[in-house]
Amino acid sequence: MKTWKSWKVLAVPVAGLVLLTAACNGEMTGQDPAATETTSTAGATTTTTEATPSPSPTEETASVEQWASVIAEQRNSYDDTDQSWEDATCSSLAAVDGAVDCQAMMMSMGLVAATANVTISGAADPDGPAYIGKPPAEIRTLLIDTLTAAMIAEDAFTPVDMNCFDEGIECAGEASEAERAWDTLGDKYAAWDPYL
Template identity: 30%
Template sequence: MNRIFPPTASRIGATLVALGLLAGCSATTNGASSDDTLSVQQFASEIAPIRLDVNESLDRWKERTCSSLAIADGDVLCHGNALILGSAVQTAYIKLNTITNTSASGYVGQPPAEVSDLYQETLKVAAKAHDSGKAFQESGCEEKECIGLTVDLIGDAEDLRGTLEKWAPYLS
């Protein structure tokens, strides 16, 4: 026979202790304190994977020797690489925006004063690249229309790469 036992003081006490321990483990990431103060290196470590993803996507594009004309001529591999790059720059912007957005589940904290201006610059450049990536992906990219959209995407992605490279000194 299964019995349901009323809660005892020891079970209630154990539950409260467990809840207290869980509450002590704040929901911050990467060693951020509850007051959202991150070190420069902690904040930069959030930028590192974004930088890597953008670099890898642009490197793939270049290794394939793709161009806007190749896409306009129907090169499926180059078109696929441009779609991947478009996704990478859109994701970069979303991640950059999320790490400082207090209502986002990926919130990490605010940038330290030393890198605040660089973060704002990076976010601005990433927003432009995001828009180019989105425009390329939503266009369906039919022949000659692709040339301008691809030029914008590649140029904005290169600008984002350049801005992300400014984080290198903080990643050592």
């Protein structure tokens, strides 16, 4: 019997979120460690610390349109998968009850959430090849919320696989949690409507 604790949602991989939050807050400036100079004058010691900035591409801010483009691509995948889910009248309970099409769609939903996490995190990672720049203040909170929802959804779908479905009703809690995380991700995408 598999048991899935809701605390696992809190154990999501947060590297991308930390990078995005740091980039949003302007903490990733590429500064060298502080230079320190110590001088002694007549028994008194004075220490001067001075930060030495170095040029860094992480200081560039991407436009709202650039970030909206990243989100639009992920939202399209979400919308296509969600529409298939709705058209098939699927639910997490139907998947647990043995509806093979719903089971396959739930696994696809997990992949869509994982792709969103990787793509958005990559666009926010100043050390990565897909980095587009810091998000403007206007969308920072929304972007962080969307990335967080993608991470949580990815994590929620992780235990939902064929082994879980083989357990039948024992899988209901995990599948239901994953479906709720999916809906939350959809809500975050809907909040991007003014920018898309």
